[in-house]
Amino acid sequence: MSTDSIAFPYETEHEVRFRDLDAVGHVNNVVYATYCEQCRVRFLEAVLGERAADLGVVVAHLELDYRTPIEGTGTVAVAMEPGDVGDSSFELTYELTFEGEVVATGSSVQVVVDPETGASAPLPDGWRAVLDAEA
Template identity: 50%
Template sequence: MDDFEYATEIEVRYRDLDTMGHVNNAVYATFLEQARMDYFRDVVGAELEDVGGVIAHLEIDYRQAVTLDDDVTVAVRVPELGESSIPMEYEILADGEVAATAEVVQVAVDPETRESRSLPELWRDRISTYEGL
C-alpha cells in the first residue's frame, strides 16, 4: 500500500458471504465501486453519480479469501489520466494483507450525446496534486 495515495475502509456485510463463508468474488467489484465513490468524494470533490462516467475495463486478481471478521481496506491510485479516462489501480487488503488487486478504467461520458468527453481541468488538478497517505 506504500505506492497508493488514497485508502478507505469497507465494511464486510453478512450478505457479502457465499456458501464457503468468505466474500463472494462478485462482491469485490462492489468494494471497488465503494472505494471509487469515496475517492471521487474525498479527492475530486464530486459525487460518483455526478461524474457521468462508465466503466470501460474491470480486472480483478484474487489472492486470498476475505471473511466477515476481516478489517477491509481498499487502497487506490491513479497512475496516469487519459483524455477522457481515469484508470484506477486498487489493492483490497484484509487485515493488512493483500487479498486482491484490480484495475478499473472509467470513461467520462456526456449524458446527452452518450459520447466520451474530456475530463474537467478541475478534476485533473485535484487528482494530480492530491497528497493523501
C-alpha cells in the same frame, strides 16, 4: 476542489458483512468489485465535491486479481491511486487488504461521458490536476 487534502494512496475501510459471504464462508468474488467501487465513489466525491451520480463517469474496464479469500466478517481496507490519465479517461489501481494481508489487487478505467449524447467527453482540467499529481 483542493488537492492538498487528498493523499495517495487514498484509503477507505469497508465492513465485510455476513451477506457478502458465499456458501463456503468466503466473500463472493463480485463483492470485491463493490469494495473498489465504494472507495472510488468516496474518492471522487471527496476530490470533486460532487455526488458521484452527478459526475458523468462510467467504468469501461475492471480487472481484479484474487490472491487469497476473505473468510468471515471484519474490515477490508482498499488503497487506491491514479494510474494512466488520458483525454477522456483515467485509470485507478487498487490493493485490498484483510487482517493485514493483501487479498486482491486490480484496476479500473473510467470514462467521462456527455450525458446528452453518451459519447466520451474531455476530462475536466481540475480532475486532471488531481489525477496527474500522483500518476
